[in-house]
Amino acid sequence: MWRARARWLRPAEWAVLVFTCFSLAWVFVHRGWSGVLALDPVWDVRGRRIFIALVIVATAALAIDFLRQRERLPARWRQRMRAALVLCVIPLPLALWVVAAEPMWGRWQDGAAEDKLHFVSMAVLRVAGVSSPLLAAWLFVARDMRRRGTLAPRELGQAAFRALASNFREWFPLLLLLPAYSSMAGVIGQPARDFDGAMQVFDAWLWGGTQPVVALQRIISTALSEWCAFSYAFYAVQYPLSLAAVLALGGRLALREAVTGLSLGLAVTYISYVLIPVKGPALSLSFEVPLDLYFVAEVKEMLMDRGRITWDCFPSFHTAGSLLMLWACFRHARGVFWASLPMVLTIPFACVYLRYHYVADVLAGIALFALVAWVTPRLLRGDRAAAEVVASPTR
Numbered sequence: 001m002w003r004a005r006a007r008w009l010r011p012a013e014w015a016v017l018v019f020t021c022f023s024l025a026w027v028f029v030h031r032g033w034s035g036v037l038a039l040d041p042v043w044d045v046r047g048r049r050i051f052i053a054l055v056i057v058a059t060a061a062l063a064i065d066f067l068r069q070r071e072r073l074p075a076r077w078r079q080r081m082r083a084a085l086v087l088c089v090i091p092l093p094l095a096l097w098v099v100a101a102e103p104m105w106g107r108w109q110d111g112a113a114e115d116k117l118h119f120v121s122m123a124v125l126r127v128a129g130v131s132s133p134l135l136a137a138w139l140f141v142a143r144d145m146r147r148r149g150t151l152a153p154r155e156l157g158q159a160a161f162r163a164l165a166s167n168f169r170e171w172f173p174l175l176l177l178l179p180a181y182s183s184m185a186g187v188i189g190q191p192a193r194d195f196d197g198a199m200q201v202f203d204a205w206l207w208g209g210t211q212p213v214v215a216l217q218r219i220i221s222t223a224l225s226e227w228c229a230f231s232y233a234f235y236a237v238q239y240p241l242s243l244a245a246v247l248a249l250g251g252r253l254a255l256r257e258a259v260t261g262l263s264l265g266l267a268v269t270y271i272s273y274v275l276i277p278v279k280g281p282a283l284s285l286s287f288e289v290p291l292d293l294y295f296v297a298e299v300k301e302m303l304m305d306r307g308r309i310t311w312d313c314f315p316s317f318h319t320a321g322s323l324l325m326l327w328a329c330f331r332h333a334r335g336v337f338w339a340s341l342p343m344v345l346t347i348p349f350a351c352v353y354l355r356y357h358y359v360a361d362v363l364a365g366i367a368l369f370a371l372v373a374w375v376t377p378r379l380l381r382g383d384r385a386a387a388e389v390v391a392s393p394t395r
Contacts, residue, residue, distance in 0.1 A: 010256070011379040012173035012263035019177065019267040023187045026274055030189065040183045050178045052129035054171050057240045059132040061247040062139045071146040085138055170255060173263040184270055185309040191277040195314065196284040199358040212359050213281040213352050217289040225292050228350035231343040235322050238344070242325040242336060250332030253380070258328035261376040265324055265368055269317040277311035282355040291354065316357045319365030320372070322347045327373050
């Protein structure tokens with residue numbers, strides 16, 4: 001029975017289960033039931049935004065699949081489907097956004113630059129978040145009609161239910177693990193000790209007695225700071241960009257591979273945050289030279305710094321996660337790989353230059369990436385073999 005359950009659960013789902021059990025057990029042992037009940041919910045504002053982003057990703061992949069079809073809509077349905085697209089998908093989200101965003105308009109005049117940028121991004125996210133489900137429904141119906149040559153409501157409903165259930169299972173690990181970052185502050189609590197001293201000793205040993213993050217003050221410049229901040233913030237954009245490309249160009253198994261790698265990496269990283277809490281150089285060391293950030297500071301603040309927890313340095317998942325997504329794109333979406341390469345190659349250096357991480361954190365992130373990239377295809381070998389059997393012609 002145990003082996004059957006192990007086969008039924010996918011590796012990414014095992015990662016979610018292990019992480020959840022470890023977190024709850026850790027909090028219960030150290031703070032009892034009151035600590036468990038006091039944990040922040042995973043599905044907070046951050047979780048809802050991640051959900052919207054993943055819905056947009058799935059809709060984009062569905063649109064690419066729709067555009068690839070060579071069949072045309074049945075002639076008698078073309079005009080109706082065009083009218084549905086115009087009347088339902090365009091005005092409704094705009095109207096809903098205007099109603100929902102009305103209280104936000106008052107903060108525009110007096111808001112700082114990062115607040116205005118946050119306002120614009122939230123406006124775009126709201127419109128896209130409302131539009132995407134409607135557009136996805138239209139695309140799904142139109143794609144099914146192209147394949148069948150007619151509208152078959154019963155078969156369409158069954159196919160829609162199967163698609164929703166299947167897609168939810170594919171995305172579920174990331175829907176839980178990505179927003180779980182916010183709740184890790186409650187899981188970690190106030191550690192009895194931190195490991196910043198150990199990281200500083202390792203970095204000094206590696207760098208001949210000096211702290212590399214301090215030594216980098218000699219090369220600080222506005223241009224370098226701007227590029228590092230841009231590359232560091234690109235990490236947030238890399239998730240939807242990479243996952244959409246992998247799903248659209250590589251298919252369902254390629255997406256499962258990317259989600260599995262990210263889920264394994266996130267689970268290991270979160271557990272490490274608990275066992276090896278590290279604040280990072282910015283909170284532990286003193287610096288004489290400030291970082292000059294003029295143009296990208298607001299973007300980095302909005303995408304990366306808001307909602308940050310304290311003990312989130314070892315290993316650097318900024319390094320591991322960006323490399324895992326780059327690896328997935330190399331395997332399944334080569335164009336996005338080349339487009340992302342300059343920023344991703346800069347991220348390990350930027351983590352140290354911007355004083356978020358020690359060199360030890362970055363090296364641990366690279367090691368985690370290498371381990372996950374090696375083990376993930378082996379864990380999914382059975383899924384690929386089953387897909388090949390289904391795809392092969394019956395003899």
